[in-house]
Amino acid sequence: MSIQMLGLKEITLSFVACRPRNAAATREAILTAATRRFTAESYDQVGIRDVAGEVGVDPALISRYFGSKEELFRAVIDDCGSGTDITEGDRATFGERMAHEIVYGERKESKLAWLLLMLRSASSPKATEVIQRASNECFFDPFVTWMGGEDAALRVRIAAGLMMGLTVSRDLSGLNMAPDECERLKGRIARILQDLVDG
Known part of the structure; x- marks a missing residue:
């Protein structure tokens, strides 16, 4: 295997190893932004694109992590604690x-x-x-x-x-x-x- 191929493999492995941590941080940032939005505006006023824009991610990423807007709203509720x-x-x-x-x-x-x-x-x-x-x-x-x-x-x-x-x-x-x-x-x-x- 060439040195270039070895280097590419190491970069790929490094990226894969870091992804879960970044994914968790991104998910948390989305949840925080959604909480801020849903507590400041009504459910009907908040859009997935608004939340995505605040975090700086593609709206499709929110759908991937949370599914629908309804499921994102439920995640925000659950994050407030069950009591x-x-x-x-x-x-x-x-x-x-x-x-x-x-x-x-x-x-x-x-x-x-x-x-x-x-x-x-x-x-x-x-x-x-x-x-x-x-x-x-x-x-x-x-x-x-x-x-x-x-x-x-x-x-x-x-x-x-x-x-x-x-x-x-x-x-x-x-x-x-x-x-x-x-x-x-x-x-x-x-x-x-x-x-x-x-x-």
Whole structure:
């Protein structure tokens, strides 16, 4: 084999070895750009070409990594987190743990992104369908299974609404409460949530 052929083989092997890392970085860049777009504009306003242009890649590459625009949107939703970690830990301390998080937890960008995705795309039937399917598969259905017992689905809806509403309220407007009031608020929330879990 000639020196030129050996050199070409080494270059090819080097390129192949680097490709997975570059592919992963490109996929992550696409996902980041898509998240930025979908949280700033409605689902119907965002196009694959817009996302591709922001990343500097061919639109066909996005289709190769994610498939359709709908699948890209779903990937963005999944990247925000499923929320299934709320059921990790002892059932007997669920109310206390969640109440502490609601009152004292740090503001999380992933939660804000999820909220913005829902608000920006609420008018789109296609986006709403994707959001509802993702919510049921990744949050509500596992939560209902974990909750168990009579009216589990109803109890989960009440608990989820309470937790989401209070967290959003805290993140948007702040609690602006004295330390003792925060503790009393935490105690009340803990009792309500634990009652829902205990059935």
